[in-house]
Amino acid sequence: MRRRSLLLAAVPAGLVTLAGCGDDSSGGGKSGASPSASSAPPPKIVDGPLPAVTAGKEFGEKPTVAKGTGDPSKNLAVRTLIAGTGRTLVENDFVRADYLGQIWDTGKVFDNSYDRKRPLVIQLAQGSVIDGWRYALTGKKVGSRVEIAVPPKWGYGTSGNAQAGIKGTDTLVFVIDVLESFNSKSSVHGKPVAQDPALPKVGTNTDGEVPKVTVPKTDPPKKLVSAYVLEGDGPKVTADQTILCQFQGLVWDGGKTFQRTYGSGRLSQFGVQQMEQVVKGLAQGLTGKKVGSRVLIVVPPDLGYGDNPPSGGAVKKGSTLVFTVDILAAM
Known part of the structure; x- marks a missing residue:
């Protein structure tokens, strides 16, 4: 395991958990401290x-x-x-x-x-x-x-x-x-990549505003999907890194947003390994993607919340999840 910075040893960065999220379309995750x-x-x-x-x-x-x-x-x-x-x-x-x-x-x-x-x-x-x-x-x-x-x-x-x-x-x-x-209005500025019409269509705006996501009215894929929307030129994210990002999460059925940072006045910072314990598909979908990219990740139930979704929100048992993530930086 790589050595962590001693500068912050006593002040660990905050993690976005995605564990208790309800219908919160404006307050996506914790940033580093507030x-x-x-x-x-x-x-x-x-x-x-x-x-x-x-x-x-x-x-x-x-x-x-x-x-x-x-x-x-x-x-x-x-x-x-x-x-x-x-x-x-x-x-x-x-x-x-x-x-x-x-x-x-x-x-x-x-x-x-x-x-x-x-x-x-x-x-x-x-x-x-x-x-x-x-x-x-x-x-x-x-x-x-x-x-x-x-x-x-x-x-x-x-x-x-x-x-x-x-x-x-x-x-x-x-x-x-x-x-x-x-800051909270940051976006990535990667090169647009042709999008698969069978998958959700994701906006390519780079103004810090929430990218529009249009989920098709078809059955979701059964396997994890991780695809570039905007491809950056930074290093590839590894499983032992912490990333700084903008993100949003939606459910495939109905396209309802359950969590996001875009437009919330904050960013999210989380460890990929820690995310593996919460939404495995999100961690797997980010690993190997380039910093500076916007990524579409479609997470099937077995790699998401499965039969144990957060209570009181848009995510139900067996929900397929749709994420768009702007990978701003990685450490």
């Missing part, structure tokens, strides 16, 4: 001191960072090393980023995503990521490289993070490459 506003005032942001980046100075390269000298600031130190020109990040956005983290006093690297070749996907929201990241990245642009020094108050607090070897007195230094950002 925390309430913090009662503490935001940190003062200063431009240093910050240790020098001594190698790997280009955007996307694994950096080497010098050990901190002298005492670090008690405030949050933030410096843009490379200014991007993409979308400006706002709080509650999801960000895909590569990063390296080390301890100020020792220069010891405790985590980095470059070696894993799997950027982090995280929401800039209270409770989803350490506050130093949340405050430092808000207002930055996609394509930026940002260096920050995070005192304990805005990192792991006085308890530190034993798993990462971080003490409660350690100031943390990060170099972060902001690769992409996503």
Whole structure:
């Protein structure tokens, strides 16, 4: 199993469960956290001191960072090393980023995503990521490289993070490459693929609005169907990954929506392996599909809820399920 990011070890990403869904056409699943506003005032942001980046100075390269000298600031130190020109990040956005983290006093690297070749996907929201990241990245642009020094108050607090070897007195230094950002109006922008007329027809709009799905008035297929509607050019999703997506779920009989994120003001983030325990066909249908794609997945009852559907909703015993999923990112 691949090693998970230590940055979020104490704050696991939220999962969309699909387990208790009723007739909820607007509130598809949980996103990463949806925390309430913090009662503490935001940190003062200063431009240093910050240790020098001594190698790997280009955007996307694994950096080497010098050990901190002298005492670090008690405030949050933030410096843009490379200014991007993409979308400006706002709080509650999801960000895909590569990063390296080390301890100020020792220069010891405790985590980095470059070696894993799997950027982090995280929401800039209270409770989803350490506050130093949340405050430092808000207002930055996609394509930026940002260096920050995070005192304990805005990192792991006085308890530190034993798993990462971080003490409660350690100031943390990060170099972060902001690769992409996503919000509740994000859609994929893949290449349209010819659709099978025997299957539900799915809209190809890329404006963040819910794609229209027209279910044919015929018997559903008996086996799992997973087909591209818009084919992206990203890496293929693997079973051990967590994906960030827009999705909707309908029942074949009558085409009624039972759950969706499109238009709800949120995204969904879930582990493919965890989804295997809830709706096996959805997990299987996503595995192997490319990031940046819209996928139509038709799930027969034996790979869906079978004879144990959620109570009080559109899904009944023996329902065939229809999903459209925009795979925005994977981690």
